[in-house]
Amino acid sequence: MKNIEIAVIPGDGIGKEVVPFGVKALELAAEIHGGLSFKMQEFPWSCEYYVEHGRMMPENGIDILKNFEAIFLGAVGLPKTVPDHVSLWGLLIAIRREMKQYINLRPVKQMRGVRSPLADPKGFDILVVRENAEGEYSPIGGRMIAGNDEIVVQNAVFTRSGTERAIRFAFEAAGKRDRKFVTSATKSNGIIHSMPFWDEVFGQVGREFPEIQQTSTHIDALSAFFVTKPQTLDVVVASNLFGDILTDLGAGIMGSIGIAPSANINPDRKYPSMFEPVHGSAPDIYGKGIANPVGQMWTAKMMLDFFGFEDVGQLLLDSIEDTMEAGIITPDLGGKASTTEVGEAILTKFKERGRR
Numbered sequence: 001m002k003n004i005e006i007a008v009i010p011g012d013g014i015g016k017e018v019v020p021f022g023v024k025a026l027e028l029a030a031e032i033h034g035g036l037s038f039k040m041q042e043f044p045w046s047c048e049y050y051v052e053h054g055r056m057m058p059e060n061g062i063d064i065l066k067n068f069e070a071i072f073l074g075a076v077g078l079p080k081t082v083p084d085h086v087s088l089w090g091l092l093i094a095i096r097r098e099m100k101q102y103i104n105l106r107p108v109k110q111m112r113g114v115r116s117p118l119a120d121p122k123g124f125d126i127l128v129v130r131e132n133a134e135g136e137y138s139p140i141g142g143r144m145i146a147g148n149d150e151i152v153v154q155n156a157v158f159t160r161s162g163t164e165r166a167i168r169f170a171f172e173a174a175g176k177r178d179r180k181f182v183t184s185a186t187k188s189n190g191i192i193h194s195m196p197f198w199d200e201v202f203g204q205v206g207r208e209f210p211e212i213q214q215t216s217t218h219i220d221a222l223s224a225f226f227v228t229k230p231q232t233l234d235v236v237v238a239s240n241l242f243g244d245i246l247t248d249l250g251a252g253i254m255g256s257i258g259i260a261p262s263a264n265i266n267p268d269r270k271y272p273s274m275f276e277p278v279h280g281s282a283p284d285i286y287g288k289g290i291a292n293p294v295g296q297m298w299t300a301k302m303m304l305d306f307f308g309f310e311d312v313g314q315l316l317l318d319s320i321e322d323t324m325e326a327g328i329i330t331p332d333l334g335g336k337a338s339t340t341e342v343g344e345a346i347l348t349k350f351k352e353r354g355r356r
């Protein structure tokens with residue numbers, strides 16, 4: 001029997017509405033598998049917690065999380081109450097960095113049962129490998145001289161080790177896929193220090209993988225290719241910000257921001273990895289009961305995969321697609337079903353598939 005201890009952080013907004021279905025999917029996965037169990041502990045760390053305590057999590061929050069094998073998170077952010085840079089850097093980004101979750105894996109693929117907004121999606125299947133611990137997400141810089149002459153500096157940080165490990169991870173991931181093709185997202189025509197450096201490292205690491213087809217594409221053109229010919233892409237490796245933007249675009253071509261999953265991975269497994277959907281707390285729909293739970297539930301599948309339970313994870317993904325194919329979908333996908341109706345329908349399918 002494998003027992004996995006998980007810290008559950010619903011966070012803010014619709015995170016609180018979709019996480020319960022992700023948790024139920026994990027519990028059901030354990031039941032179906034038979035040799036797996038989860039011990040979950042929930043933490044109320046969020047913007048509401050901030051209002052009460054003046055911080056997003058306790059001072060020893062990171063130490064507390066280190067006792068778990070994984071973190072299952074919803075979303076962070078309540079911009080009318082706490083500025084986004086304060087809330088995200090106080091919880092989400094703090095965890096990514098402190099836990100050395102330097103890889104963010106984000107699949108982008110055409111789903112059964114979802115109508116892609118692309119006229120001819122051609123079965124695209126992309127894995128975005130996003131550098132997740134440095135790059136453009138950086139606390140370095142500052143503001144001076146308030147008023148009309150104000151000066152603001154924001155520095156991006158690229159280390160050789162950080163860049164190499166992200167790119168190497170992407171090549172290794174491509175080696176396990178059919179197409180064996182890595183595209184590097186660059187912008188070395190406009191960003192004259194970090195991106196030529198990124199390209200140089202991509203070339204150097206790429207030489208270790210002669211069996212993998214490899215190319216560099218500027219992020220602007222690559223964004224267009226996500227729309228015009230996503231079926232030509234396989235693994236895409238990108239810096240922190242580029243990967244962030246490309247994966248909401250990826251969610252868009254899949255059909256909705258509400259269905260995309262992600263895994264913040266510490267490949268060394270020295271610290272817990274964190275699993276959260278791509279989407280944020282969606283304050284515009286929070287409280288209406290219409291948030292799509294698919295992103296959170298597919299994220300549960302990524303966690304099952306990470307721990308080596310790919311078979312039951314595949315059953316969960318199949319159940320998600322069955323449900324969408326049956327037309328049980330939330331308004332973001334053009335349907336009328338509620339969060340609960342979709343979540344429960346997926347769990348019912350999952351139970352059926354688990355019995356077979």
Ligand SMILES: NC(=O)C1=CN([C@@H]2O[C@H](COP(=O)(O)OP(=O)(O)OC[C@H]3O[C@@H](n4cnc5c(N)ncnc54)[C@H](O)[C@@H]3O)[C@@H](O)[C@H]2O)C=CC1
Nearest residue numbers: 075076077078079084257258279280281282285291292332
């Ligand atoms: N990883 C995280 O925790 C993230 C947090 N945020 C935070 O979330 C807050 C809102 O940010 P936004 O830029 O509006 O991004 P968002 O992803 O929360 O929402 C963007 C749009 O997608 C829709 N949407 C998102 N998830 C959905 C779901 N599951 N079902 C149906 N519709 C869904 C929303 O209603 C909204 O119209 C901010 O505080 C932001 O900083 C944003 C992105 C990621």
Ligand SMILES: CC(=O)C(=O)O
Nearest residue numbers: 088092244278279280
């Ligand atoms: C904040 C956000 O959207 C992300 O890093 O994924």
Ligand SMILES: [K+]
Nearest residue numbers: 074075277279
């Ligand atoms: K999220």
Ligand SMILES: [Mn+2]
Nearest residue numbers: 244245248278
């Ligand atoms: Mn994002």
